[in-house]
Amino acid sequence: MKEMTFGQYYPTNSPVHKMNASVKILLVIAYIVAVFMVDYYHFLGLLACLFAIVIATVIARVPFGRMLKSIKGVIFLVVFSAVLQVFFNKQGTPLWEGGFITDEGLLTAGFITMRIVLIVLGASLLTLTTSPVELADGIEFLLYPLKYIKFPVHEFALIMSIALRFIPTLLEETDRIIKAQKARGANFESGNIFKRAKALIPVLIPLLISSFRRADELADAMDARCYAGSKVRTKYKKTTFGLGDLFGLLFFAGLIVGVVYLNGFYLYPYLVA
Amino acid sequence: MSLISLKDVKFSYDKTNPAVDGVSFNVEKGEYIAVIGHNGSGKSTLARLINGLLSPDEGEIYVDDIKVGDKKTVFEVRKRVGVVFQNPDNQLVASIVEDDVAFGPENLGIPRKEIGERIDFALDAVGMQDFRKSSPTRLSGGQKQRVAIAGVLALKPQILILDESTAMLDPKGRKEVLSVVKKLNKEQAVTVLAITHYMEEVVDADRVIVLDSGKIVMQDTPREIFKREKELKEIGLELPLASYIANKMRKNGIELPEGVLTEQELSEALCK
Numbered sequence A: 001m002k003e004m005t006f007g008q009y010y011p012t013n014s015p016v017h018k019m020n021a022s023v024k025i026l027l028v029i030a031y032i033v034a035v036f037m038v039d040y041y042h043f044l045g046l047l048a049c050l051f052a053i054v055i056a057t058v059i060a061r062v063p064f065g066r067m068l069k070s071i072k073g074v075i076f077l078v079v080f081s082a083v084l085q086v087f088f089n090k091q092g093t094p095l096w097e098g099g100f101i102t103d104e105g106l107l108t109a110g111f112i113t114m115r116i117v118l119i120v121l122g123a124s125l126l127t128l129t130t131s132p133v134e135l136a137d138g139i140e141f142l143l144y145p146l147k148y149i150k151f152p153v154h155e156f157a158l159i160m161s162i163a164l165r166f167i168p169t170l171l172e173e174t175d176r177i178i179k180a181q182k183a184r185g186a187n188f189e190s191g192n193i194f195k196r197a198k199a200l201i202p203v204l205i206p207l208l209i210s211s212f213r214r215a216d217e218l219a220d221a222m223d224a225r226c227y228a229g230s231k232v233r234t235k236y237k238k239t240t241f242g243l244g245d246l247f248g249l250l251f252f253a254g255l256i257v258g259v260v261y262l263n264g265f266y267l268y269p270y271l272v273a
Numbered sequence B: 001m002s003l004i005s006l007k008d009v010k011f012s013y014d015k016t017n018p019a020v021d022g023v024s025f026n027v028e029k030g031e032y033i034a035v036i037g038h039n040g041s042g043k044s045t046l047a048r049l050i051n052g053l054l055s056p057d058e059g060e061i062y063v064d065d066i067k068v069g070d071k072k073t074v075f076e077v078r079k080r081v082g083v084v085f086q087n088p089d090n091q092l093v094a095s096i097v098e099d100d101v102a103f104g105p106e107n108l109g110i111p112r113k114e115i116g117e118r119i120d121f122a123l124d125a126v127g128m129q130d131f132r133k134s135s136p137t138r139l140s141g142g143q144k145q146r147v148a149i150a151g152v153l154a155l156k157p158q159i160l161i162l163d164e165s166t167a168m169l170d171p172k173g174r175k176e177v178l179s180v181v182k183k184l185n186k187e188q189a190v191t192v193l194a195i196t197h198y199m200e201e202v203v204d205a206d207r208v209i210v211l212d213s214g215k216i217v218m219q220d221t222p223r224e225i226f227k228r229e230k231e232l233k234e235i236g237l238e239l240p241l242a243s244y245i246a247n248k249m250r251k252n253g254i255e256l257p258e259g260v261l262t263e264q265e266l267s268e269a270l271c272k
Helices: A021-037 A043-060 A064-072 A075-088 A103-129 A132-149 A153-183 A193-199 A201-224 A243-262 B043-050 B074-080 B097-108 B112-125 B141-153 B171-187 B229-234 B241-251 B263-271
Strands: B004-012 B018-027 B032-036 B058-063 B081-084 B159-163 B191-196 B207-212 B215-220
Touching (some): A021 A043, A021 A103, A064 A075, A132 A153, A193 A201, B018 B043, B032 B043, B043 B058, B043 B191, B081 B141, B097 B112, B112 B141, B141 B171, B159 B171
Parallel strands (some): B032 B191, B032 B207, B081 B159, B159 B191
């Protein structure tokens, strides 16, 4: 349970960590746009994106193992969409006489796999290099214009950062409840999918109840520490725009230009008919 | 006037069964007070009343001459009275230690530079400076609770209320937290109100207040309180282990002075 690394902050003192969180969010969005801008089968464009994210990871001094671990979370999605393409894509020429696997199916499968992996890598680099508080601050900053239509931006950001803060705590709690129910003879491992889903009810209900209790206690603790909404609040974390941010912006702008440029090169011109 | 003063305070959650039933006492600056009582004696309610999380149905509470229970003064009171609750997990707001400690001062609208100084002060006071950038989820229970204390200290309170703050900790964590609190009381002259049901934590207090069904039944120094074993037992409280052993030994004919509190005192008395 504790192995869930997707979204867990990995603190180092790198320039990427020091970047402005709002800028990083924008850059990740730009990066995802870049990945989607790569035309089908233009693997060079995807390689450029991969190159970009690898460079960013190296600068951020995040171990590659950490990045790869985050892919584990979406492995099912990746395999599922790849298998779908390989077996059901009828376009292109069959690999062998009368075969049902086509060259185009294989290429699309590879392309889609790379695309999903690249997007997950980008998103997890953001959460690995940005603490949840910074992330919430970044989103708060980006949502700031919504204040003019009376959207409670600060409260929204606080709710998000508290949610992120409680994920590991609630995972621990779930683990404990599962063990407690197992000790009382609950069975989570056998039976069909419906039986197993039903077996989870005695886990979810205590979890829900204890979450309410936690929320209540947290509210008291926040009250006791003089929380009064956003009116008089100051911020300890400075939001700055430094050289790193400028460099990042230029780098990803360059990536988008590169992707558009590489779209002009056909690796398999015969396929795009 | 006393730093905290309660006059005939009554409070009930359901308007029929009083949780706190006519409690009056004063706390002077720099005192270390222990409040004991078994479950449902009203001791946690007392903490909530003093810092304005609840307002009394009857009676008056003053903290530093400010009346508690007024909407206007509630933040003035909370600035002065810091509360550390039982479960460390449920009172940490942020995912990074320093961000969590900053939460209180941020709420008060304190300028950035001073927040930094306050974080330094608070983390030094609880000995958690090395963990400034870490995530609370990776800390032990005792360490988390020390961070929670730092989060309260950053508000520079005059009074620290520990609402069973050691109840969920292992013996090591309990020791860590207690030594931090004692240090704060001695070195920073922070007034401490420790609500607990661990008798070992009561031993070092200047004064002990014993609650039963919302009423104060005893109020004295620990030594005097623990001489009244019978009365304590009647309201469901036990003696510290050392006093308990000393009493048993005395009953069995071993000559020991009355009012033994700590293991050290016990062993010294035995070696005479």
